[in-house]
Amino acid sequence: MAIRESLSGNEAIALAMKQINPDVLPAFPITPSTEIPQYFSQYVADGLVDTEFVTVESEHSAMSACIGSQAAGARTFTATSSCGLALMFEMLYVAASSRLPITIACVNRALTGPININADHSDTMGARDSGWIQLYSENNQEAYDNFIQAVRIGEHKDVMLPVMVCQDGFITSHAVENLELLEDEVVKKFTGEYEPEDFLLNVQRPIAVGPYDTANFYMEHKRQQAEAMSNAKKVILEVAEAYKKLTGRNYGFFEEYRMEDAEAALVIINSTAGTAKEAIDKMRMEGKKVGLIKIRVFRPFPFDEIKSALQNVTAIAVMDRCEGFSAAGGPLFVEVRSAMYDSLKRPSMVNYIYGLGGRDVRVEDIETVYNDLFKIIESEAVGQIYRYLSVRE
């Protein structure tokens, strides 16, 4: 029986963590993810979980303790945002290359420079090449569902990679929404126990983790890691299928919203997809053929699937909630555009940098993007490829 509840995104994540009942949770507070360890510490204080809660002195130490703990054989979670993820940067690579399926709840927030605490994807996009699987969430329900699935994806023997479950700071982390929860026992059964083949505390077979690796072996190790990321694609879909059986909720690499005959499409990550859906419904009433691809899985990148989903569209706007400073577009744009290179009818494509540092994105703003795409279709001229939405020039 599904449980109906009204929770913030942070609370939904903390609750998913509680239901899974991890062995170890090292964490350091940072806005807007702070509430996650706060809620969790209360579960610990009230004896509702068995977890060792390690109150580390920094995010670097949080990820380092996660590495030690997961390598020791314990299921380990943490949560962070923005500069916290940036401080973990070095250790993210170590976690992934050591094949440790740690799960992190990342509440997206702008990276400092200047300091800003609001939604922006510069933090997790900066970590996109660290070897972590990345799942993104439009709303609180997806954040909850993604977190539960993440554990099973990462720990699968063909994958053994850490997973980052992302949602937008404040917009979903602090906003309360209605969602459907699973019962504790159902979650526990779904996620099972963490049973690694090798772990530090296995007295039958002591192991050494984290070698000095010479040019003789480093490349093969990277190849194996890349192979695991490829394997994750199959596993992500299998886990989504199993989850659908429990919940009826459907998850894939991305969601296609009213794409069936769309001429103009947007590609979006996280909460702005909700705003875009509003705009789409409104414009569809006006007879405009508009649709949306909402990315759920950014790592591994669903290269072929994106191409198939977008190949019949005439014009596409890829929306990046972070700058890449390449002077040629954001990270999502570059990858989607690359995926479309091999399509027979190569659609016109533009990139919008939007919502940086929490800049509000309204339904009307999304409508202007679709209208720009229709202008491109009518004039058969793309014009400026790399654009900004709602910025004072």
Next chain:
Amino acid sequence: MAYNFKSEMNKPERLTGGHRMCAGCGAPVAVRGVLRALKEEDHAVIGNATGCLEVSTFMYPYTAWQDSFIHSAFENAGATISGVEAAYNEMKRKGKIKDTHKFIAFGGDGGTYDIGFQSLSGAMERGHDMVYVCYDNGAYMNTGIQRSSATPKYADTTTSPIGKEINGKQQYNKDLTDIIAAHNIPYVAQTTLFKNFKDMHEKSKKAIYTEGPAFMNILAPCPRGWRYPESELMEMCRLAVETCFWPLFEVINGEWKLNYRPQNKLPIEAFLKPQGRFKHLFKPGNEPMVEEIQKEVDRKWEKLLIKCGEPFELGI
């Protein structure tokens, strides 16, 4: 049981031979000295900061470590091993593991005094049941002898070189052992490779088998950085102790205890002179620098004697 040098040395080594550390290096000798204090039936997980010890003992696909071992980065041996310890507590509580494990992290002075200082401080404050061992060779030896906050004043290193205007490192070394003692943890000790290793052995045993966090600072000379003949490793350590450059003491639950008092405290020249990194101090005209070092050694020694409740006369 009383310490028996012969039987200790006959124990199977938990850091095996065949590792790639230099001849005359104090670090592997220190590691073995510490690990010998483990009960043979107890398992250990060894943590290691990036440094000479790590890259020389665990080069894929070979490891010299008999116990489980984890290295993750340079600045986080404290945090990494605290994660392992947290996992152990939880897995033991759940009945997933039954044996006793001990948690020992090793780091050089770079990974401990400097880049890993925060991670170490955090781990000590949180109270994990672990031992952190610093093998202090007084510089970043792995990257090629750059100065650290453990480098003694006036030492010649590749980032505090001897020049026409400046004579080596301009600052005194940091008193890390004192700083860790200020964390009010149950056990803190300073030792080195000395005589029959009894001092190191007994301290290691206390550190490992005292519940809660423990810290050991072990002076572990480096023949490349200090520029002494490889065969003189033990002599370097002896001179460090006999000149009171590196006193042997421990702090048990806040009680300071001196473990060795030289009968004839040697002048600091005895320690400085055999080392190439201090060669410039013995050029005519540089006598005031040696005198300055002597004064600082005396000042610290007297301070230590007071803390340990030892009688002292100025200048002795």
